[in-house]
Amino acid sequence: xxxxxxxxxxxxxxxxxxxxxxxxxxxxxxxxxxxxxxxxxxxxxxxxxxxxxxxxxxxxxxxxxxxxxxxxxxxxxxxxxxxxxxxxxxxxxxxxxxxxxxxxxxxxxxxxxxxxxxxxxxxxxxxxxxxxxxxxx
Numbered sequence: 001x002x003x004x005x006x007x008x009x010x011x012x013x014x015x016x017x018x019x020x021x022x023x024x025x026x027x028x029x030x031x032x033x034x035x036x037x038x039x040x041x042x043x044x045x046x047x048x049x050x051x052x053x054x055x056x057x058x059x060x061x062x063x064x065x066x067x068x069x070x071x072x073x074x075x076x077x078x079x080x081x082x083x084x085x086x087x088x089x090x091x092x093x094x095x096x097x098x099x100x101x102x103x104x105x106x107x108x109x110x111x112x113x114x115x116x117x118x119x120x121x122x123x124x125x126x127x128x129x130x131x132x133x134x135x136x137x
Contacts, residue, residue: 016118022120038072040074
């Protein structure tokens with residue numbers, strides 16, 4: 001587990017890039033991501049890359065953007081070959097909803113860890129994957 005030099009904590013939830021961006025931008029619904037909840041959060045390296053790319057597209061310095069996205073996340077998981085297989089297998093269920101590879105990577109990590117996921121993408125509520133999906137707004 002990659003943890004940015006921090007001691008690993010217990011992963012009890014996964015954050016999607018949209019949830020992290022809502023938190024960083026103080027958007028509606030971000031208040032659901034309390035400090036207590038964030039202490040148990042995990043993100044995939046794929047989703048951290050997505051969040052960083054969004055900040056860079058909006059004009060942030062790449063190094064500063066990376067620091068912003070990793071700072072609130074105690075557990076960072078690499079995208080494994082097993083998760084890649086799971087993400088690929090989810091395409092039929094997620095394509096009709098317009099979900100991206102990043103979305104499927106997040107869902108694959110969530111399914112691997114068997115924990116709830118937090119997202120700002122309302123379409124995720126239409127998924128029936130046997131995992132709790134929490135929508136921020």
